[in-house]
Amino acid sequence: MNAKDSNLKLVVTGLLLGILMAAMDNTIVATAMGTIVSDLGRYDLFVWVTAAYMVAVMAGMPIYGKLSDMYGRKRFFLFGLIVFLVGSALCGIAQSMEQLIFYRVIQGIGGGALLPIAFTIIFDIFPPERRGRMTGLLGAVFGASSVFGPLLGALITDSIGWHWVFYINVPIGIVSIVLIARCYKESLAHTKQRIDWGGAVTLVLAIVCLMFALELGGKTYGWDSVQIIGLLAGFVVFFAAFFMVERRAAEPIISFWMFRRRLFATAQLLAFFYGATFIILAVFIPIFVQAVYGGSATNAGLILTPLMLGSVAGSMIGGVFQTRVPFRTLMLISVVCYFAGMLLLGGMSPETSRALLTVYMVIAGFGMGFSFSLLPSASLHKLEPRYRGSANSTNAFLRSLGMTLGVTVFGTIQGKLFAGRLESALGAAAGAGADAAPPLGSLDPQQLFQPEQRAAIPEAVLERVTAAMSSSITDIFLWALVPIGLAAITILFMGGDRVQTSQEEAADRAADRRPGEVKTAGTK
The missing domain is CATH 1.20.1250.20 (MFS general substrate transporter like domains)
Incomplete structure (x- = not known):
C-alpha cells in the first residue's frame, strides 16, 4: 500500500x-x-x-x-x-x-x-x-x-x-x-x-417556521390553532421571499438551474420520498415489537438489526454497480424490493412470527439501502466541483425534510387510527363482560410497553388492544406505499445515465463539454 x-x-x-x-x-x-x-x-x-x-x-x-x-x-x-x-x-x-x-x-x-x-x-x-x-x-x-x-x-x-x-x-x-x-x-x-445573505436569512426563517409547525402541531398546539396556522403562513411567506431572492442573486444558496437537469431533479424527489418512508420503519417497527409482541426496549432496538443489514447490503451493491449500470435500472431494483418489503410489513398481524418479520425487514432494508449511495451520486453527476457542495446539501436537505414530514404525517394518522380502534376494542370487551374491560380513560397505552403493567391487563382486553395497535401500525406501512409508488413513477424519468469513468470524463473535457454547466447556468 x-x-x-x-x-x-x-x-x-x-x-x-x-x-x-x-x-x-x-x-x-x-x-x-x-x-x-x-x-x-x-x-x-x-x-x-x-x-x-x-x-x-x-x-x-x-x-x-x-x-x-x-x-x-x-x-x-x-x-x-x-x-x-x-x-x-x-x-x-x-x-x-x-x-x-x-x-x-x-x-x-x-x-x-x-x-x-x-x-x-x-x-x-x-x-x-x-x-x-x-x-x-x-x-x-x-x-x-x-x-x-x-x-x-x-x-x-x-x-x-x-x-x-x-x-x-x-x-x-x-x-x-x-x-x-x-x-x-x-x-x-x-x-x-x-x-447570498438574503437567501440565507429567508431560507432559515422558512425552515424554522415549517419545522416548529410540524414538531408542535398536534402535540403542544392543535393543528387549527393560531400558533400553528401562523407558523405555516410564515413558512409560505418566507419561502416565497427566498424563491424571489434566489432568482435575482448572483450566487444563490440553491442553484435552481440544477433542477432543469432531469437526473438531478428526479434524485431530489426520490430523496424526499425515500426519507419520508424510511423513518416510518425506524420508528414504528420497534413500537410494534414492544406493544404487540411485548418485547423490552433493548429487544425492540435489536429487532431492527435485519433492517440495518439489508440497508448496508443495498447501499454497497448500489455503490459498486453504479459505474456499470444506469441509475434508473438500479433504482428500479431498489423500489421493487422496497415496495415488496413495505407491502409484506403491511400484512402483518399479532400472529406474525418474528422470523417472518425479520425477512420482511431485510427485503425493505435492501431496497431502501440503494438510495443511500445512488442518490448523492446522481445529484453530483456531471457537475463541476464548484457546484458539488450545493448539490449534495440540497439532496441531504430534502431527505431530512422528507423524514420530518413523514414522521409527522404518518405519526398523526397512526395516532388517530389507534385511538378509534382502541375505543372500539374496549367497547367490544365491555360487551363481552362488564368486568373485563376498564373504562377508556383508565387504560394508558403506555402500559403496553411496560412488562409489569402489561401483565396486569386482563387477557381478553390485552388481545383486543394489541390487535388495535397492530392494525394501526400495519395500516401505516400500507399508506407508505403511496409515496413509494410515486418514487417508482419518478424513477422512470431518470434517463439512462450512469456514473462516468475517468476516460469518459476526460473525453468530455477534451470535447469542451464542461460537466455541470448547462448553457444557461449562472445566467439570468
Missing part, C-alpha cells in the same frame, strides 16, 4: 466517523428521552429537544454546501465537527431542559455540515471508478447508524446514564478531527463569490 492510498483511507475513516455521529444523533437521543425528562423535568418542553436540533441542522445544510463550494470543504467540515462536539459536551452537562434545548441548537449548527460535505469530499478525492464503493460505504454507515441508534441509546442510558448519549460523540469526533486535519489535503481551487 502506498502512502497516498494509506492517507486516503485515513481521510475516509474520518469522514465515516463524522457521518456516524450525525446520522445516529437523533435516534440515540430519542431513546433516552424518557430518562432525560424524569431527571430534568419539564415534560412540556421535551419535544423542543428534537425540534431545536433538527431546525438547526436543516437550516444549515444548504448554507454549508454553498460555503464549501466557495471557500473549501475542509475548513467547514472541521468547523462543523468542532461545533458539534462543543454542543455535545454542553448537552451532557445540562442541568435543566431549557439548557439542553439551547445546547442542542449549538449541536445542530455543527451537525448540518457533516453529512453533505462528507459525501462531497468523497467525490473530490476519488476518481469515478472508486467513488461508487466509497459512496456505498458512506451510505451504509448512514443507514446503519440511523437504525442502530435506538439500541445504542437504550444500552447507554440503562448502563451508564443519559449524559453519555452525548459524551460518546466527543472521543469519536476528536479522532475524526485529527484524521481530517492531518490527512486531507484539499487541492481544488475555489472561486470566492458573494455570499
Whole structure:
C-alpha cells in the first residue's frame, strides 16, 4: 500500500466517523428521552429537544454546501465537527431542559455540515471508478447508524446514564478531527463569490417556521390553532421571499438551474420520498415489537438489526454497480424490493412470527439501502466541483425534510387510527363482560410497553388492544406505499445515465463539454 492510498483511507475513516455521529444523533437521543425528562423535568418542553436540533441542522445544510463550494470543504467540515462536539459536551452537562434545548441548537449548527460535505469530499478525492464503493460505504454507515441508534441509546442510558448519549460523540469526533486535519489535503481551487445573505436569512426563517409547525402541531398546539396556522403562513411567506431572492442573486444558496437537469431533479424527489418512508420503519417497527409482541426496549432496538443489514447490503451493491449500470435500472431494483418489503410489513398481524418479520425487514432494508449511495451520486453527476457542495446539501436537505414530514404525517394518522380502534376494542370487551374491560380513560397505552403493567391487563382486553395497535401500525406501512409508488413513477424519468469513468470524463473535457454547466447556468 502506498502512502497516498494509506492517507486516503485515513481521510475516509474520518469522514465515516463524522457521518456516524450525525446520522445516529437523533435516534440515540430519542431513546433516552424518557430518562432525560424524569431527571430534568419539564415534560412540556421535551419535544423542543428534537425540534431545536433538527431546525438547526436543516437550516444549515444548504448554507454549508454553498460555503464549501466557495471557500473549501475542509475548513467547514472541521468547523462543523468542532461545533458539534462543543454542543455535545454542553448537552451532557445540562442541568435543566431549557439548557439542553439551547445546547442542542449549538449541536445542530455543527451537525448540518457533516453529512453533505462528507459525501462531497468523497467525490473530490476519488476518481469515478472508486467513488461508487466509497459512496456505498458512506451510505451504509448512514443507514446503519440511523437504525442502530435506538439500541445504542437504550444500552447507554440503562448502563451508564443519559449524559453519555452525548459524551460518546466527543472521543469519536476528536479522532475524526485529527484524521481530517492531518490527512486531507484539499487541492481544488475555489472561486470566492458573494455570499447570498438574503437567501440565507429567508431560507432559515422558512425552515424554522415549517419545522416548529410540524414538531408542535398536534402535540403542544392543535393543528387549527393560531400558533400553528401562523407558523405555516410564515413558512409560505418566507419561502416565497427566498424563491424571489434566489432568482435575482448572483450566487444563490440553491442553484435552481440544477433542477432543469432531469437526473438531478428526479434524485431530489426520490430523496424526499425515500426519507419520508424510511423513518416510518425506524420508528414504528420497534413500537410494534414492544406493544404487540411485548418485547423490552433493548429487544425492540435489536429487532431492527435485519433492517440495518439489508440497508448496508443495498447501499454497497448500489455503490459498486453504479459505474456499470444506469441509475434508473438500479433504482428500479431498489423500489421493487422496497415496495415488496413495505407491502409484506403491511400484512402483518399479532400472529406474525418474528422470523417472518425479520425477512420482511431485510427485503425493505435492501431496497431502501440503494438510495443511500445512488442518490448523492446522481445529484453530483456531471457537475463541476464548484457546484458539488450545493448539490449534495440540497439532496441531504430534502431527505431530512422528507423524514420530518413523514414522521409527522404518518405519526398523526397512526395516532388517530389507534385511538378509534382502541375505543372500539374496549367497547367490544365491555360487551363481552362488564368486568373485563376498564373504562377508556383508565387504560394508558403506555402500559403496553411496560412488562409489569402489561401483565396486569386482563387477557381478553390485552388481545383486543394489541390487535388495535397492530392494525394501526400495519395500516401505516400500507399508506407508505403511496409515496413509494410515486418514487417508482419518478424513477422512470431518470434517463439512462450512469456514473462516468475517468476516460469518459476526460473525453468530455477534451470535447469542451464542461460537466455541470448547462448553457444557461449562472445566467439570468
